[in-house]
Amino acid sequence: MSEARQLCETRKLRLTSRRRQVLEILLASHQPMGAYDILAELNRVNPSAIIAPPIVYRALEFLMSEGLIHRIESRNAFISCVHPGHQCAAQFLICRDCEQVAELEDSDPPLLVEADNLGFAVDHSVVEITGICAQCQKHAG
Amino acid sequence: MSEARQLCETRKLRLTSRRRQVLEILLASHQPMGAYDILAELNRVNPSAIIAPPIVYRALEFLMSEGLIHRIESRNAFISCVHPGHQCAAQFLICRDCEQVAELEDSDPPLLVEADNLGFAVDHSVVEITGICAQCQKHAG
DNA sequence: AACCATTTTGTTATATTATAACGTAACTGA
DNA sequence: TCAGTTACGTTATAATATAACAAAATGGTT
Numbered sequence: 310m311s312e313a314r315q316l317c318e319t320r321k322l323r324l325t326s327r328r329r330q331v332l333e334i335l336l337a338s339h340q341p342m343g344a345y346d347i348l349a350e351l352n353r354v355n356p357s358a359i360i361a362p363p364i365v366y367r368a369l370e371f372l373m374s375e376g377l378i379h380r381i382e383s384r385n386a387f388i389s390c391v392h393p394g395h396q397c398a399a400q401f402l403i404c405r406d407c408e409q410v411a412e413l414e415d416s417d418p419p420l421l422v423e424a425d426n427l428g429f430a431v432d433h434s435v436v437e438i439t440g441i442c443a444q445c446q447k448h449a450g
Numbered sequence: 451m452s453e454a455r456q457l458c459e460t461r462k463l464r465l466t467s468r469r470r471q472v473l474e475i476l477l478a479s480h481q482p483m484g485a486y487d488i489l490a491e492l493n494r495v496n497p498s499a500i501i502a503p504p505i506v507y508r509a510l511e512f513l514m515s516e517g518l519i520h521r522i523e524s525r526n527a528f529i530s531c532v533h534p535g536h537q538c539a540a541q542f543l544i545c546r547d548c549e550q551v552a553e554l555e556d557s558d559p560p561l562l563v564e565a566d567n568l569g570f571a572v573d574h575s576v577v578e579i580t581g582i583c584a585q586c587q588k589h590a591g
Numbered sequence: 592a593a594c595c596a597t598t599t600t601g602t603t604a605t606a607t608t609a610t611a612a613c614g615t616a617a618c619t620g621a
Numbered sequence: 622t623c624a625g626t627t628a629c630g631t632t633a634t635a636a637t638a639t640a641a642c643a644a645a646a647t648g649g650t651t
Contacts, residue, residue, distance in 0.1 A: 595648105596650100598647070599645080601644070602643080602644095606637100607637075609635075611634080612632090612634105615630070617628070618626085618628085619626080
């Protein structure tokens with residue numbers, strides 16, 4: 310959290326109280342949470358003013374854009390980043406039993422080797438790289 | 451398609467007409483399609499009997515379980531597999547401009563190297579490995 | 592063929608996830 | 622303080638996905 314604060318100060322960004330609330334919920338969870346789980350938690354903590362989905366999604370969008378959290382695509386869920394701001398390509402080992410997620414760095418050994426080292430039994434992998442293909446770069450250029 | 455037919459014969463699976471229809475739509479598309487796009491296409495081709503979502507999702511589930519198609523998690527979309535049945539871990543380069551998807555094999559050079567070779571400008575990567583962690587394996591006995 | 596068990600399909604309703612659109616409030620810098 | 626911008630709040634609705642149950646088709650057995 311203090312890292313996040315510093316990072317936003319450096320980048321002249323507004324870590325508003327809403328954004329802080331959402332980040333805190335994710336930091337406390339250590340597990341991926343759906344947007345509506347976060348929403349429910351916000352409303353549980355403060356039942357007086359009921360909050361609607363867009364508020365959560367906007368906070369999540371901000372936190373993702375700054376590399377403070379990640380989206381787990383295969384779960385439609387969000388989790389706090391272990392190395393905030395490093396903007397490195399995050400990689401995840403997700404246990405479908407206990408739902409724990411391990412975030413690995415790009416710099417670690419190849420992911421499947423690492424999984425093996427950890428005694429993690431892989432059964433499905435999702436590898437999706439998004440960007441602009443060569444042809445579209447030409448057209449745009 | 452003939453590959454799919456053979457594969458199902460070998461495995462004693464029923465490539466029913468619904469499943470074939472859905473697979474054919476995906477094969478013809480060469481691009482990822484959302485479940486509701488597929489649904490719309492089914493209903494366009496045969497407007498007499500209107501089809502509901504579960505039918506499409508079930509066909510997709512079957513085709514995925516047999517490695518005939520893949521789900522693109524970051525798009526909530528589905529695409530036909532280039533190497534049906536190889537059950538290998540598929541990897542994708544997805545152009546967010548033209549929406550074309552390149553499927554790469556596990557055996558190819560490392561994905562980011564390959565992206566570079568193809569002149570593909572990466573801007574976001576999703577790497578999510580699902581399985582059972584060491585601890586849960588122990589508990590399960 | 593007639594029967595049963597199983598699998599697949601069809602149907603209805605509803606859950607879950609996400610965003611559009613627009614107005615209000617708060618903050619920032621001049 | 623004022624104008625411009627950014628963030629928040631609210632309402633409504635879009636997009637994606639599944640539960641639950643009924644009907645039909647299929648495959649194997651008698």
